[in-house]
Amino acid sequence: MADPVKNDRAAWIQGPSARCETPPEAIANPWRLILLGAPGVGKGTQADLLHQRLRACHLSTGDVFRAAGKQNECDLSPAMKAALDYMRRGALVPDATVWDMVRERTGCLRCGGGFLLDGFPRTLAQAESLKQLMETENLPLTAVINYELPVNEIVARLSGRRTCEKCKAEFHLVERPPKKEGVCDRCSGRLYQREDDRPESIKVRLEAYDRSTAPLISFYRELGLLLSIEATGSPESICERTLAALTAWRALTPASA
Ligand code: AMP
Numbered sequence: 386m387a388d389p390v391k392n393d394r395a396a397w398i399q400g401p402s403a404r405c406e407t408p409p410e411a412i413a414n415p416w417r418l419i420l421l422g423a424p425g426v427g428k429g430t431q432a433d434l435l436h437q438r439l440r441a442c443h444l445s446t447g448d449v450f451r452a453a454g455k456q457n458e459c460d461l462s463p464a465m466k467a468a469l470d471y472m473r474r475g476a477l478v479p480d481a482t483v484w485d486m487v488r489e490r491t492g493c494l495r496c497g498g499g500f501l502l503d504g505f506p507r508t509l510a511q512a513e514s515l516k517q518l519m520e521t522e523n524l525p526l527t528a529v530i531n532y533e534l535p536v537n538e539i540v541a542r543l544s545g546r547r548t549c550e551k552c553k554a555e556f557h558l559v560e561r562p563p564k565k566e567g568v569c570d571r572c573s574g575r576l577y578q579r580e581d582d583r584p585e586s587i588k589v590r591l592e593a594y595d596r597s598t599a600p601l602i603s604f605y606r607e608l609g610l611l612l613s614i615e616a617t618g619s620p621e622s623i624c625e626r627t628l629a630a631l632t633a634w635r636a637l638t639p640a641s642a
Contacts, residue, residue: 411497422532475586
């Protein structure tokens with residue numbers, strides 16, 4: 386089997402002055418997708434799998450905050466320090482901070498390989514800002530994938546999730562355990578439990594989702610961009626379901642895609 390494609394996403398994670406080691410190849414009709422869904426529904430895992438198949442880069446705002454959290458405190462701007470406090474509590478970071486960060490990385494949205502936005506936008510204000518930017522840049526979205534899962538399954542997924550410190554691959558203690566406990570199958574990095582996957586933060590995150598992010602479903606439905614996918618079953622079967630739905634979607638909406 387061919388080696389998995391893994392872009393280091395340096396320009397996204399470290400900021401626009403960094404250069405990606407292996408930028409995705411520009412393609413004729415890149416996929417520009419937003420992944421929506423409650424925390425724990427598996428967006429990160431799906432973004433990773435879809436990246437392997439569609440080549441589009443996995444752009445997660447949460448990953449940018451987590452990378453900032455590993456830096457020396459003195460190197461962080463006051464806005465980023467405040468953002469990390471929100472994140473540790475499981476609360477949403479203020480729109481202005483998130484938007485400054487995304488706007489700075491517009492180059493990643495222009496990337497000829499396309500993109501898979503994961504965890505952004507998360508509020509109507511962020512969605513409006515993104516819409517305006519994409520219109521100005523003439524970058525039509527292909528679709529907005531909304532992953533759907535019952536709330537009890539979401540809580541089970543979040544509390545069992547373990548993430549690789551190095552390559553960010555995700556595992557689950559029960560559903561997708563690593564071959565060796567605490568060690569990433571892909572890169573041998575250490576697996577850890579994200580601070581915001583602890584029970585007290587999970588509750589806050591689900592409330593924030595209901596209040597702030599769920600309204601994006603209607604927003605994108607009204608724009609004719611919403612593609613809902615049932616997020617039950619193995620990650621691989623969800624990915625196949627998504628790819629089949631995307632192929633059918635493109636066949637139906639070639640102009641916007
Ligand atoms: P995630 O990995 O997408 O679940 O994000 C982890 C945390 O980062 C969230 O719980 C928020 O605190 C923060 N965060 C990430 N993306 C956003 C966003 N678009 N808007 C506000 N907060 C965000």
